[in-house]
Amino acid sequence: DVVMTQSPLSLPVTLGQPASISCRSSQSLVSSDGNTYLSWFQQRPGQSPRRLISKVSNRESGVPDRFSGSGSGTDFSLQISRVEAEDVGVYYCMQATHWPPWTFGQGTKVEIK
């Protein structure tokens, strides 16, 4: 199984400042079709998860452009250019290249300092 490791697990940030979350996979997430199936999800307190980004860097419709994803192979990151209060929550990466099983990272809790 592919193990997804996120860091940090807790991220206190100042409003208006940037934030970055790392996600590393135990093997390359490049698929045989050439795509890399790495997604990022946001779970606000008391809400269901919501997909922010798919295939490393494709932002979902309605997701603010302050969110961006990057990376390749086994190293990926989610960046928030300027953190807003509504960004508080837990962020998960997930791989859908080597399945089953589909696997998630442990989650990174973003909170305001």
Add this chain to the structure above:
Amino acid sequence: DVQLVESGGNLVQPGGSLRLSCAASGFTFSGYWMTWVRQAPGKGLEWVANIKQDRSEIYYVDSVKGRFTISRDNARNALYLQMDSLRAEDTAVYYCCRGKGADYWGQGTQVTVSS
């Protein structure tokens, strides 16, 4: 708009059974894989099972194999999860998601396994 509405969660004793349902609307249900993901209290997300459009491929996480059964009814736009031999560690919120990539999620349904 895409909508996924789960139901069927409840308090059940260890060894008991539950059937979760997910009503889908706002998209062509028969055109998508469907997925169940769960979240234990205070924990992260865990993929549970998914099913291909025509039911020809079905996959489960190892911890539920032989106990859970995923199914779908494309005519009713419905996804199901039959959960048998439930254990305390199955206690979680269960989410229904669209596609292998989980691009849309329902609000979840709470399953509590306790005596």
